[in-house]
Amino acid sequence: MEYVHYSVMKEEVKHYLVPPLDRPSVMVDCTTGEGGHTHMMLSEYPNLKVYGLDCDIHIQEKAKTRMKEFGDRFIPVHTWFNDYFDDYQGEKVDLVLFDLGISIFHYAESDRGFSFKKEEKLDMRLNDESTLTAAMVVNSYSEEDLANVIYKYGEERYSRRIAKAICERRTEKEIETSSDLEDIIFKSVPATYKHGRIHPATRSFQALRIEVNKELDRIEPALRGAVKALNPGGRIAVITFHSLEDRIVKWTFKDLAKKCTCPPEQLQCTCGGKAAIKILTKKPLVASDDENKMNPPSRSAKLRVIEKL
Numbered sequence: 240m241e242y243v244h245y246s247v248m249k250e251e252v253k254h255y256l257v258p259p260l261d262r263p264s265v266m267v268d269c270t271t272g273e274g275g276h277t278h279m280m281l282s283e284y285p286n287l288k289v290y291g292l293d294c295d296i297h298i299q300e301k302a303k304t305r306m307k308e309f310g311d312r313f314i315p316v317h318t319w320f321n322d323y324f325d326d327y328q329g330e331k332v333d334l335v336l337f338d339l340g341i342s343i344f345h346y347a348e349s350d351r352g353f354s355f356k357k358e359e360k361l362d363m364r365l366n367d368e369s370t371l372t373a374a375m376v377v378n379s380y381s382e383e384d385l386a387n388v389i390y391k392y393g394e395e396r397y398s399r400r401i402a403k404a405i406c407e408r409r410t411e412k413e414i415e416t417s418s419d420l421e422d423i424i425f426k427s428v429p430a431t432y433k434h435g436r437i438h439p440a441t442r443s444f445q446a447l448r449i450e451v452n453k454e455l456d457r458i459e460p461a462l463r464g465a466v467k468a469l470n471p472g473g474r475i476a477v478i479t480f481h482s483l484e485d486r487i488v489k490w491t492f493k494d495l496a497k498k499c500t501c502p503p504e505q506l507q508c509t510c511g512g513k514a515a516i517k518i519l520t521k522k523p524l525v526a527s528d529d530e531n532k533m534n535p536p537s538r539s540a541k542l543r544v545i546e547k548l
C-alpha cells in the first residue's frame with residue numbers, strides 16, 4: 240500500500256516523546272492518519288503500545304495495514320479525540336500526540352471535495368457519521384453566517400464578497416462540487432488577489448472544512464482530558480498548522496500551567512492552586528530548513544510540548 244502523507248517534525252517528536260523504558264508504556268496518538276508518527280514510535284520502543292485514534296474510518300484502514308507488524312501493540316480506535324478523553328476511564332497514559340488538521344490522503348485520495356484543484360462532491364466530512372456537509376453549508380447558510388464562517392475560520396479578508404457571490408450563484412443552481420465553488424470564489428475576488436501567494440480559494444476551503452468538522456471546538460476539551468489521563472511525568476506534544484489552532488493550544492496550556500486560579504483583582508491567593516503541567520517549549524518549535532525544503536507544508540507547523548506535574 241502506498242502512504243501519501245509526509246509526517247512532520249518527526250525528529251522533534253521523537254526527542255520529546257520518550258516513554259519510560261523500565262516498564263510497559265502507553266501512548267495515545269490522537270490523530271493517527273496513515274500512521275507515520277505511530278510507526279516511528281512503535282519501531283523505536285518495543286515496550287510501547289499505541290492507541291491510534293482517528294475520526295476517519297477510511298484512513299484508519301490504511302494505518303491498520305501499516306501497523307500489522309506490531310500485532311496488538313497497535314489498538315485502532317475510531318473516534319473524535321475530544322470524545323475519547325471525555326470522562327476517560329482507561330489506563331493511565333505516558334505520551335499523547337496531536338498532529339492537527341487533515342492528511343495529504345484527504346486532498347489526494349478521499350474524493351470528498353477538500354481540494355479546490357479537483358472536481359469532487361463538496362462533502363468535507365472527516366467522519367461518515369457526521370451529518371453536516373460542505374454542500375449543506377454553502378447551499379443553506381444565510382449570507383451573513385457564511386461570511387462569518389469564512390472570516391472566522393479562514394481569516395479571509397474578502398469573506399463578504401465571497402459569501403455574496405455564493406448566495407447569488409446558488410439562486411440559479413445548487414453548488415455541488417469543489418470546482419464549482421472554486422470558480423465562484425475565483426471570480427468574486429479582486430484581480431490583484433487572484434494571482435497572489437496562495438490561491439484565492441485556499442482560506443475559504445479551510446474555513447468550510449473547520450466548520451463542517453467543528454475542528455477548533457474539539458481542541459481545548461481534548462487537551463484538558465488528555466492531561467487528566469496522563470501519568471505524572473507524562474507528556475503531550477501538539478503540532479498545529481495555523482494560528483487559529485495554535486492560539487487555542489497556547490492558551491489552554493498557559494491556563495493549565497497557572498498555579499493560582501483566584502480572580503486577578505484578588506490581592507492574596509486563597510485557592511492554594513497547583514499547576515497541572517509544566518510547559519517544555521516556551522516558544523513553539525518549528526521545522527528545520529532541511530525539512531521545509533523537502534516538504535513545504537512543514538513551514539507552517541508549530542510544535543508545543545508539556546509535561547504533567
Ligand SMILES: C[S@@+](CC[C@H](N)C(=O)[O-])C[C@H]1O[C@@H](n2cnc3c(N)ncnc32)[C@H](O)[C@@H]1O
Nearest residue numbers: 246270272273274275276293294295319320338
Ligand atoms: C495531519 S493527519 C495525521 C498524520 C499522522 N500524524 C502521520 O504521521 O501520518 C491528521 C489526522 O487526524 C484526523 N483528525 C483530525 N481531527 C480529528 C479529531 N478531532 N479527532 C480524531 N481524529 C482527527 C484526520 O482524519 C487525519 O487523519
